[in-house]
Every structure is written in C-alpha cells, then in structure tokens.
Amino acid sequence: MRISKFWMGAVALAGCMAAATVPANAADAGDLQVKVGVTGLLFDDKTTSTNVPGLTAEVNDTVIPTLMLNYFLTKNWSVELFCCFAELNVEGKSVVNSKLASTWVFPPMLTAQYHFDGMGAFQPYVGAGIQYIHYFDSSSNITGGVDFRDSWGFVLQAGADVDLGAGWSVGLDAKKVWEDTKLTYSGGAVDGVYAKHDLDPWVLTANLGYRFNLGDLFGRREAVPLK
16 A cells, blocks of 8 residues: 555656656766665565564564666666665564564665656666665664674666756656565574564665766766766
8 A cells, every 4th residue: 555655646746747847868878877865665574484483573664865876888778776774673573572673784786777768858767686785783672682694685676767957857766676584583582593584675766866977077078068
C-alpha cells in the first residue's frame, strides 16, 4: 500500500513537471550527472532460518539523504554509483518483542542504465546492477555483541528525470534489491544464536540533479558551451 501511494503521487508529479519544462538538452558521452536525493528504504524482509525455534524479526524502514553519480558512456548508456549511510534497527516479532540489534550500513550500488530519448524533457530510464552492504558499529540489545555478515545483492532499477534546462533536472527513481545477511549473537545466554535474514528492500528516491561534461571541466571542449 505504501509503495502504491508513493508511485501514484510520483507519476502525477512527474507529469506536471514534464508539461511545464523547457525542451531537453540531450546527454553526450562524457557527461557527469550529480544527484542529491531523499531516499526511503522500505524493507520487504523476513527471517528465513535460525537456531531458535519461532524467532522472527524485522528491519525498520527509514528515510535518508543520498548521493548519485551518473557517468554517460553514450547519449543512451550510463553507469550510476549510488551511496549513503544509514542506521538500521532489528526488531524482534515473536520470541522477543523488542529491539534485538542495531547497526550502521554503507550500502553502495552500481548500476548500468539505458536512457530513452525522443520524449522531450521527460527522460525515463531502466537499469540493473549490484549492491554491496558493509555493516559496522553493530550492537546487541539483548546481551553481549552481534555480527552482521556483509552481503551482495542484485538490483533492478527504473526512473525518470525531467530536464529543467541549463543542466538542471529533478527526478524519481525506484530500485528493488534482493539481498540477505546473517546475524550471529555472542555472549551470555544468546551466545551462538544466529538468524539468516532476507532484506529485499525497495529504495525509492526523489532527487535534484545537475549534468555537465568532463571535457568542459578540464578544458578539452572549449568551443562547446557548458550544459
């Protein structure tokens, strides 16, 4: 329900912006697009295995600031690096109905994107790639400590930018990630307790972007105006 409400509003907003914008500037090979965004992490998570019968848990949804760097190989193909930092909590939902653990995460994503053209200021794209999550500064709220196993996942992506002119744009982006981790608790009565946890988040971003060409930046395209 929360995802469908987000996209109903997103589609309406994108349609209004596309109708009001000026003609688009096409991307060139060598363009770098920098985007700053606000991202919702919505976890479609579940506990898939544990050595404590009936133990289940969930990760809290959260909203965080994010940064995206998008480099255009051609006018249609680009590669995007997406990154952020976030603090996540693991909440028990069965045997223990309270916070079990917390951790900070560094979860960069790398995707290859195809950008559709011929739609004026409205510039949709699709992509696919991988995500790596590094967990650090983890702590257990039960007793002792907890270890989160670093993980890799597969990413599918879809989104659209609306060109505002002079290199500026606003955009909406959705990524679906398939990923899991293993939590191992240590110390006291929970020593050796483990749980494999599927995270599988939706990563939904609204962003403001600026695109320029690296050739302009380093003086190799002096005859071409900076976008």
